[in-house]
Amino acid sequence: MSRIREVLGEDPEIVLAERRYDWISKVLPKVMRGARPITLSDLLDKALLDKYLGIPIFLALWWALFRFTFDVSAPFSDLIDMFFSRLGEAVEPALGGGVLSSLIADGLLGGLGSVLVFIPPIFFLFFGLSILEDSGYLARAAFVVDKILYKLGLHGRSFIPMLLGFGCNIPGVMACRTIDREEDRLLTIIVNPLMSCSARLPVYVLISSAVLGGYAVAGIYSMYIMGIGLAIAMALLFRRVIPYFRGRRSAFIMELPLYTVPTLRSTILHMWERGFLFLKKAGTVIFIGVLVVWALSSFPWGAGLEESYIGVLGRALEPLFRPLGFDWRGAVALFFGFIAKEIVVGTFGVIFGAGGEASEEEIADVIRSENIFTPLTGYAFMAFTLIYIPCVATVGVIYRETNSWKWTLFTVLYELLLAYFTAFLIVSVGHLLGFS
C-alpha cells in the first residue's frame, strides 16, 4: 500500500477517482450538448433559499406541519377515545366489579386506549414529514439552518438525527452513525433526547388542553422550540466545558436533489413505516408499563388511592416536587414516565379513573376541577416532561451507540438536573410576573 502511494505520489483512491472523472469528461461532450436550462427546481430554490425569505419560509412551513399534526388529527383521536370509553363502560358491569373486571376495564382497556389515542397525531406528523422529505425540501432545510447548527456546536449532519428525534429518539440516536467524527457523533447523541419525541406529545396535548385553553397549540409549539433551544444551549455548553468535545469538526458535503412531486404511495409508505415503529413500542413496553401502574394503584385492594402503593410512592417524592408546584400525582406520573413518556398520560388516566374509566376529556376535567395544575405549573410540568430523562428504551440505545456507561449516565443526570432547573425557572419567573 505504502509502495503504491510512493509510486503515484498520491492516495490510490484519489488517483482512481481522478482518472475516472477524466474519462467521463472526455466522453461527455461527445454525447451531450447545450447549456443547462433554468429548471423549475432552480426557480423554486431562488425563493425557498432566498437570503431574507429562506428562514421565515422554513418557520412558516414548520408551523403548517404542526397545525396539520394536531388540529386536523383531533377528531380521529376523539373517535378512538370514545370507542374505548364506551367499551370500558360496557364491559365492567358484565364482569361483575372484582379485581378481574378492574384489571380488564381500567388496566387493559384504559391502557390500550390511552396509547391508541395518540396514533392519529403521530401518523399525521409522519405524513407531513414524509411530504417534506420526498419533495426534496428537507435537504434545503438542512442547508438553510446549517450555519446555526454549526455555530451552536452541532453539525449539519446532526440535523437529520435531531429531526428524527421529533418522531422518536431511538432512530434519532441511531442515525448519529452517519456523523463521521467521534466527538460530533457523541455530542449529537447526548443532546438528542432533548428533541421532543412523539411520545411526549400526548403529555403536552393533555396538559395544555386542560389548562392552557386557547393557547394549547401555541404552548405545544413552544415545547418543541424549547427543546431545540436547550439542545443547542447544551451542545454549546458541552463543547466549551468538556475537554473531550473541543477540537476540529467534520465536513458538510451534501447534494441538493431536484424537487419532485411526492407520490401518495411513497408518502403513505413512509408514514406507515415510522408510525408502525411507535405502534410496536406502544404495543409492548408502554402497555406493560400501564399495567404496572394499574397494579400499584389498585393494591392493596380496596384501599383508597392515597393509601395505595402508588400514593405512598407519590407522597415520598412530593417534597422534591413541591417547589415546582406539582403534587404527589404529578410526581407519580413523572416517576412512571421513565418507562416511556406517554405513560405519564396513562398514569393520570389510571389515577383519576379509580372505580371507572377515565377518558382523555375526563382527565382534563379532573385536572381543571381539582386544580392539580394552574396554567403556570401545567406549563412547567410540560417543560419538565420534555427534558427530564430519556425513556428506558432510549437509554438502552444510547448505551449501545456510545458503548459507555459513563456517557449514558451523564445523559440521564444532566437531563434530570436541567429539567428541575428549567421547571423551577418557569415557575419562579411566572410568579414574579404575577401568574399563580
Add this chain to the structure above:
Amino acid sequence: MDSRGGKVQRRLSDLKPGEGGKIVRITGPPSLRRRLLDMGLVKGAYIEVVRKAPLGDPMEFLVKGYNLSLRKEECDNVYVST
C-alpha cells in the same frame, strides 16, 4: 491568492454567486479530499457558485450538472483558476 503556474488561483470560498472556475488543486486531509472527489470535485472540473445560504454559510455550487452544498471551511481547501 496564489499564482502558481502563471495563472491566478483563488479559493472556492472567495468566489461570489455567479462566478466560477476550473478546479486546480484540492488541499486538506486525505479523507476530506476523497469525499470531495467522490462528489465530482476533480482537477479540471468546472464549478460555479450558485448562492450562499441565507446566513452566508454553507454555499451552493453547480458542478457536473448537479447542485452541491459545501461549508466555507471545506471550500477553503479547493483552489480554482478563473
Add this chain to the structure above:
Amino acid sequence: MKDRRNYMRGLGLYALVLGVIYVSLGLMEFILGFFDMFLGGAPLSCLWIPVDLFGGFSAFVIGLTYLAAVRLLKGEYESISYVLVATMLSTVFGVLYVLIFLANGLSAYLSGEEWSWIVDLARPEIWLFISSTPLAYSTWSTARKPG
C-alpha cells in the same frame, strides 16, 4: 415579445395585490395574537381577523414572498420564482385551514357540541388561497415550459 412582457407585468401586479393583503392581514393577526397572549386580551375582535400569533407570522411571510416578486413589473422573468413559492404557500395554508374546518366539524358532530362553523370558515387565508388559484395556475404552467 412585448406580449410576454405585458403578461409578466400582469402577473406581477396580481402578486403585488395579494402580497399587500397578506402582509396587512398577517400583521393584524400577529398583533392581536401578541396582545392576547402577553398583554391579557385582544384589543378588538372582528370575525375576519383571527387572533393567531404564529398564523399571523405565516401569513406575513406569504405576503412578503408575493411582494418579493416586484421585479416582474420590470419584466424580469426569474422573479416568477417568488410567485411560484408564494402560491404554493398560499395553497398549503389554504388547504390546511380547510382541513381544520372539516376536522372541527367532525369533532363537533362526534361530541354533539355546538360548532361555531362561521369562525372556522371566516379564516381569510382560505379565501385568499381561492383568489390566488388563477395566479398559481398561470405561473406554474408558465414555469413548467422552458423559455
